[in-house]
Amino acid sequence: MEQLRNDLSANPPLPGSFNATRGALCVLKFTDGLWYRAKVERIEGKKAHVLYMDYGNKQVVPLSSLSALPAGYRNQPPQAQEYFLACIIPPDDEDWLKDAFALFCQEVMGKTLLLNAEYRITGQSYVSLLNSEDKTDITRKMIAEGLARVDKRKDRRLSKLVGEYCSAKGEARKNRVGMWVYGDSTSDMATEFGFKK
Structure with missing residues (x-):
């Protein structure tokens, strides 16, 4: 530069x-x-x-x-690389999405992270991120806080990771935090109250 x-x-x-x-x-x-x-x-x-x-x-x-x-x-590669979090589905609700983004920023800004490439889809890399000091999985924390859902990928190699994330989702539902504050947000809810099917 x-x-x-x-x-x-x-x-x-x-x-x-x-x-x-x-x-x-x-x-x-x-x-x-x-x-x-x-x-x-x-x-x-x-x-x-x-x-x-x-x-x-x-x-x-x-x-x-x-x-x-x-x-x-022109031929020097970009120094910034785009990655997506693996096995996660962001919330549909805009407020929960803002909260998820705020938590993500809090967990990654100014910190050293460990990145593990989990899979690729159409040229895009999906990764898991761990805090290098305490080994906290950022995605798991977001799910446990009720600020994301689990993308249950069928790849056998991801079964342990998906299992951990499902466990975090269970914690969030049990503790009624984030999007689970009113119970199961994936069940049929009345569209007249603004819920999407």
Whole structure:
């Protein structure tokens, strides 16, 4: 990043010279005023949805803020990798989803984690995450707090993991926490009260 910024300071890109297309690699200045590599995910009118390749965050920016990525930086792999939590189904309810996200952030931000790749589906990696200090499984904790459900995958290799997660779900239901506060949220509930089938 330091070298990229030095190169762009010595030879700044011409404003408006970049023709943004979906999937194009580019550079742009973030709110901190520094240059970052990005990938255009989609374009809507005069705005671009970009993914910062080396950090993983996303932003909607004006097309005019995008510049061409210098050739020497195109082949360097992104430093941020996208992963999905294995054997978990996020809550349908928006409030529970916000709570799940808050708990996830609390458990991972600023902490060293152990990542284990569990399986892949259509090129996407599904992982389990453990706190490196106390070996707490982040997904299990979310399920035990009633903030996620278990994706009961049939792969024999995942049976132990799915079993642990089902046990956590049982704890959440017994303790009536999170989405289980009113009992079994997966049974038939009245749609007139806003429940989805």
